[in-house]
Amino acid sequence: MRVLIAVTHLLGAGHLTRAAALARGLACAGHAVVLVTGGRPAPMVSLEGVEVVELPPVRVEGTAFGTLLDADGGPAGEHHLARRRRLLLETFARCRPDAVVTELFPFGRRALADEFLALLEAARARIPRPVVLASIRDILVAPDRAAKVREAGERIAAWYDAVLVHGDPALAPLDASWPVDTELAARLRYTGYVDEGVPCPPAGERRGxxxxxxxxxxxxxxxxxxxxxxxxxxxxxxxxxxxxxxxxxxxxxxxxxxxxxxxxxxxxxxxxxxxxxxxxxxxxxxxxxxxxxxxxxxxxxxxxxxxxxxxxxxxxxxxxxxxxxxxxxxxxxxxxxxxxxxxxxxxAAPPPPHGIDLGGIDRSVAIIEALAGRTARPPVRGQSGLAGLRAALDAAADEGRRVAIWWRDDDAVAATPALDRLLALARAAACPLLVAAIPAAAEASLAAALSGADPTVSAAVHGLAHANHAPAGAKPAEFGADRPLGVRAREAASALSIARERLPADRLLPVFVPPWNRLAPDLAAALPGLGYTGLSSVPGPSVPGLIRADVDLDPIDWRGTRSLVDPEVLLDRLSRRVAEASGPIGILTHHRAHDAAIWAFLDRLLPLLARHPAVECLDPRHLFRVPAMDAPAPAWPCSASGLRARVS
Missing domain, CATH: 3.40.50.2000 (Glycogen Phosphorylase B;)
Structure with missing residues (x-):
């Protein structure tokens, strides 16, 4: 199932946080999700695993929600709003969603009604028509005029299949904050509260x-x-x-x-x-x-x-x-x-057990699946595994489609038997490869190995030292938001300089690959000024001045066995991506961490992909090449996101 979620946060990041959690839940269930955001970047909101399209941002000052400002604080005029509508509709046309979710609208965001209504018009005109849902929190701001209630009700009746209420009616039914008539009540679907499920440490002594x-x-x-x-x-x-x-x-x-x-x-x-x-x-x-x-x-x-x-x-x-x-x-x-x-x-006495429903993500996914008549499944001929992948590729060939594949391998530091095997596999499969090298740890033997490799093997800059600077208890990151931007920018510049000293000049691309695939937005925005022209991570927002190509198909079970993820699951996911026909497919490997099961899987997968007539294996030198101003448009978007094309 393909899902498009449209959200604009104007003051804080709460609306975006909730919409992003729903998007990640849908992605984890196997669905392809495009999250269209219209507010300012929110560095604390996780967008991993989801394609993100950023509209020209708007915001408000204080609580003046009817007066939209642009990123610089000036009035968001018609030209600015028209650019937003155009990009939103272009994204809808490219995505071809089975379900469309508008966050808060039509109960709020009336100042942005033109763009939301344009999206709803496009959804109604598409055949087959996608399911359309509104997504709202447990409690809305009480309306000050009956006309607002009437207008929202008319829009729900005219355009929407259901309203997802992300709350528990045992605590706060919607009619505690918003009038609910019989027609609206029939469309309400309570999901429970949307809890991102961040694990809590074991209970101990509470302090401070x-x-x-x-x-x-x-x-x-x-x-x-x-x-x-x-x-x-x-x-x-x-x-x-x-x-x-x-x-x-x-x-x-x-x-x-x-x-x-x-x-x-x-x-x-x-x-x-x-x-x-x-x-x-x-x-x-x-x-x-x-x-x-x-x-x-x-x-x-x-x-x-x-x-x-x-x-x-x-x-x-x-x-x-x-x-x-x-x-x-x-x-x-x-x-x-x-x-x-x-x-x-x-x-005071400690709070009692509450019994309030926090299962909002799973229930929201189930409701959307049921309304759209879809569940995550291999979409091709009822087959799975390698047979399903072959069938998906055959179907693409029958339709005259080309399936773009590209390959990145991380954590290179030296010539090792594992690196030799990686380079031999790339040569045997005739599949170009981008090797992400750790500059501060790179040894002379790595440069020699790359110089002797097939000409389609390139190198990228994998952070500086692959050092974790995140605070205790947080996900590891070398270039997260936990240190001053100036420090991180100097390290990123130093990483490129060291890479140019230690790696072959004819192999190195000025492409930044953040360790652990985590990168704060402020440093991403600074990369072009440090000499980088490309960025590769997991799917995230486009960055002006950078060509972005991301990966999100990793065969390693990092949180479990650290061996091969269930290969049937991997191959079925890949089959779905092939069937979606929505952009380059990025494959990520880590040669230093591979065991026999992972090598055996890659030995089967990569030759099948590279030799199929529907597949085009993209060379990183071309994928990250900065196009000339008068050059014809490339066959694939220059801002590419792993498995789905990204809008620059």
Whole structure:
């Protein structure tokens, strides 16, 4: 099944976080997902495994949701909005989805109605028509005019098959915040809360106060009160986390005089910190509430209530009514008030078991599958494994389609028997290869091996030293967002310089391959200025100035046996990608980690792919070549994402 999800977050990143979690859930179930985002980049939101198309961004100032601004803070004029609509419709036409999901619209995002309605028109005109669903959180902002309710109801009746309500009606039925008539009620599908399922550490002694103020600048008042409270009671062990929407200068001013490490930015290991805290002090956005329910952490909630915002107050009150949290008004909050409330909360009884449904991802996937009449399965002739792959390739040949394949291997440092076997396999299969080498660890023998390899073997820059700089408990990353951009940029520049010294000049491509396939967006944006022209990772957003080609078919079971993933699963997934006909297919290997089972699998797979008449094995030198301005358009998009073409 092919699914297109359209989401635009205007203030914080909560809407994008929820939509991305749903997209990853669908991808894990075997479906091809395109996530079209229309807000500013959100570095803390995981988009792994999903094709992302970024529209020219819009945002708002404060709670003025009717006044759209562009990335520079100026009015988002008709030309800007027209570019968004055009790219959205182009993506729909390319994706040919079986299901379309609009996040919040038509219950909100009325300022973007033109682009959402254009998408709905395109969906209605397509044959066969895709299933169309709205995706909303548990609680909406209460409408201030009956006309808004009527307009949303008319649009639901005219365009939508169902409304996914990502909540548990036992805690907050939709009609607690939005009028629900008989027609709307018939379309509602409660999914449970969308919990990303980040594992929590084993329960132990809880210590300290964790303050989190969301991803936008809306939590600045809470940050100031928490900093003031922390100065007066340092013995309580405060940790205060601010979102990336708070300017650095403001954060430095708020944290003046606090002990080192007390205040900082949001972290990827937030749930682990939360699970170990004696008390959480936070606003009551959707994702924060889910984290609290998942960890069972005692909570003091300060709901955001600026403008007409009623959502967080209602959610906080419903949690408080179950004994799951205390509530403190945002208005008039200062350090003294917060200190007193914290001491009361620490002395209160721990929250009871809640029984609230957190299975929103799996249930959402099941609902979409049922409505679309699809489940993840090999799409070709009922066959699986190598037979299914051959059948998929034969079908492509019968249709006159070409299937583009390309191959990347990571972690090269020296000439070894495993590298020799890799190069021999590439030569025997006549399949070009990109070898991602670790510059700081590269030995002279690697340069010699590459120089003697087949001419279609190229090299790329695999980070600097493949060193993990992520904080404890977070996923490993060498170039994540946990260190200053200047430090990371210098290291990336040094990596290219060292690679040019240690690797053959006629083999090296200025292509950056981040270790663990994790790269912070700010460094990605800086790469062109450091001399790089290409980027290869797992599917992620396009980057101006870079040719992107990603991979997402890895035969190694990294989280389990570290041997071969079930080959039937791998081959069936590959068969689906072939049938989708949606862009170059990227295969990732790690020659230093291969065992006999992995080598045997590759010995069967690569010759089959390379010798089939429907397959074109792409040479990395051509894949990452910067096109001349007057050159004809390439056969495949220059910004390519592993298994699906990406829009630059």
């Amino acid at each position: 106060i964790l303050v989190s103020a969301g991803s936008s600048a809306a939590g600045t008042g809470l940050l100031r009160a928490a900093a003031e409270a922390a100065r007066g009671t340092p013995d309580l062990g405060w940790r205060i986390l601010a979102g990336h929407g708070v300017p650095d200068a403001v954060l430095a001013e708020i944290g003046e005089g606090l002990p080192a490490g007390t205040i900082g930015r949001s972290r990827p290991d937030f749930r682990a910190l939360l699970a170990g805290s004696a008390l959480s002090v936070s606003a009551c956005g959707y994702n924060t509430a889910v984290d609290l329910l998942a960890t069972g952490t005692p909570a003091l909630l300060v709901p955001f209530e600026a403008g007409r915002e009623t959502e967080q107050r209602l959610r906080a009150e419903r949690l408080a009514a179950r004994g799951l949290a205390g509530v403190l008004p945002e208005a008039g909050l200062d350090g003294a008030i917060l200190r007193a409330a914290v001491r009361r909360s620490l002395a």
